[in-house]
Amino acid sequence: MINGFTAYRRQWFVGARTARTDILAGIVVALALIPEAIGFSVIAGVDPRVGLYASIAIAIVISFTGGRPGMISAATAAVAVLVSPLVRDHGVEYLFAATILMGLIQIVAGLLRLDLVMQFVSRSVITGFVNALAILIFMAQWPQLIDVSWQTYAMVAGGLAIIYLLPRVTKAVPSPLVAILILSVISIWYGLPVNTVGDMGKLPEGLPSIVLPNVPLTMETLRIILPYSLTMAAVGLLESLLTAQIVDDMTHSDSDKRQECAGQGSANIAAAFVGGMGGCAMIGQSVINVTSGGRTRLSTFTAGATLLILLAGLGPYVGRMPMPALVAVMIMVSIGTFSWNSIANLRRHPPTSSIVMLTTVVVVVATHDLSLGVLAGVLLSGIFFAGKVQRMFAVRRDVSSDGTRATYFVTGQIFFASVDRFTRSFPNDDPARDILIDVSAAHFWDISGVGALDKIVARLRRDGRSVAIVGYNRASADIVDRFALHDKTGVELGTVPL
Structure with missing residues (x-):
């Protein structure tokens, strides 16, 4: 005091x-x-x-x-x-x-x-x-x-x-x-x-x-x-x-x-x-x-x-x-x-930072409304940020010597802005019968990411393939166990799978 x-x-x-x-x-x-x-x-x-x-x-x-x-x-x-x-x-x-x-x-x-x-x-x-x-x-x-x-x-x-x-x-x-x-x-x-x-x-x-x-x-x-x-x-x-x-x-x-x-x-x-x-x-x-x-x-x-x-x-x-x-x-x-x-x-x-700054200036000067300019700048910053994080994402496919098993290594952030690319990274015509998805280097942020994972698993299993997912981090395991429909982490909520 x-x-x-x-x-x-x-x-x-x-x-x-x-x-x-x-x-x-x-x-x-x-x-x-x-x-x-x-x-x-x-x-x-x-x-x-x-x-x-x-x-x-x-x-x-x-x-x-x-x-x-x-x-x-x-x-x-x-x-x-x-x-x-x-x-x-x-x-x-x-x-x-x-x-x-x-x-x-x-x-x-x-x-x-x-x-x-x-x-x-x-x-x-x-x-x-x-x-x-x-x-x-x-x-x-x-x-x-x-x-x-x-x-x-x-x-x-x-x-x-x-x-x-x-x-x-x-x-x-x-x-x-x-x-x-x-x-x-x-x-x-x-x-x-x-x-x-x-x-x-x-x-x-x-x-x-x-x-x-x-x-x-x-x-x-x-x-x-x-x-x-x-x-x-x-x-x-x-x-x-x-x-x-x-x-x-x-x-x-x-x-x-x-x-x-x-x-x-x-x-x-x-x-x-x-x-x-x-x-x-x-x-x-x-x-x-x-x-x-x-x-x-x-x-x-x-x-x-x-x-x-x-x-x-x-x-x-x-x-x-x-x-x-x-x-x-x-x-x-x-x-x-x-x-x-x-x-x-x-x-x-x-360039994105300069565009945000110039957009804020133009909107404020044109409208004489400071709040509109700031709102435009914040929205544009959010769009650019989402686009940047979306590109911080990759999927690499490795296949076994006999071609029956394919492993997909997912790296980066899976959220609403990246789910489309995430889904398209798993082709419908994969010749392997056993699919392993390794997400140890990935993070699922929201229900959009979980929904995309659900969609992939359901599609692959519908085509007769076996699918397993490994490597969830603690936060991803929590959100998947809460919201996934077709696949769970297989462990208690909040723990990391072995």
Whole structure:
């Protein structure tokens, strides 16, 4: 118990220097969150305060309950796209109710260890996910770069120069924060004709308050919100767990994925109770946090707390912040997120891995749906894996000197993808009358493999041949004794035949 508390405390505070870096990183994240939260509110068809209040609540709560220190969670486009039909057809109150149910589902998912599903996501899919998200982040900046004044381009270029050149002089303060502050002062002082945060939507005034969804507690309400809640919970967990893995790789540390699932659920419930929409981990903001030096829970908490302070007390000033400054930061995030070595690896890696990565990128960019891209990548990885294992299989035939006895040596994996080749390896016109099948170098994985063996034995015996099978390993003997119809191992269940 004491060791657990000590470990949790170190996830908040390592030292004064680290705390200072985490706080500054959190401030940078908070400033970059504002226009994104407003934009996501527009996508969902709700007031800007719904996305902003959600970002505050999710960031603060997940800093306590999450399993990945230093990762940023808030309102996201992935969830906003899903709920827009619900808001359009039934109103924002049903959105709050659906968000509460979403959180409960995610907590149950954590208890059921559904985070283990991430074991089936290959490295190629993760790389494709990262590259696609980097492209989407860059594409999202285009509206701020089309039909704008030359001052906008000058400020974006100046912001990028500060971001990349300042670290060569000093790393005492995150360069994205310096870029935002300098460009904001220049824009306000000279009144430059550039877009501002306030142009994205009206910022809320005052603190959020606790509210309960004003919906009837009936089965009809559950019927309406359940499909949305299930989808939001699945997409939110998928994006959060993928982002956690990416932050793990960036920081060379591990995280508690099970706790992250439950933490996301509690954060979304809190968001709904303050009039916010659902959300999940944000890879772009998490990259900003990590590259700015944020490593602990303090950076995540600071992001939420700073956003609350900015909206409650400095709303008019925040509204005058120039969008080119934030565009420069997001372009930096896009460049830093993209896995540039994956381009060179297209020639070095196996073709199947490259195809999986490119498919994930294309589907995500084409649909703007991260979950569809990951699903396509995982399915393709499974198909390629099954094909690869299928080829790890061979049958060799030896015949006695008098030609009356044939021995088939089976090597490899017998399962649903290899049963067709396995069956065709035993011809109908074998002239030998005694058939011995040696499976000591083979493994039967499923009932499809057992069924194929049944089919072979039945066919050979029907043609008047005697058939014997030897060499089952323990696991194969178990599944054959349980499911075979025409042949058993001839021993007690779970033992290896002599």
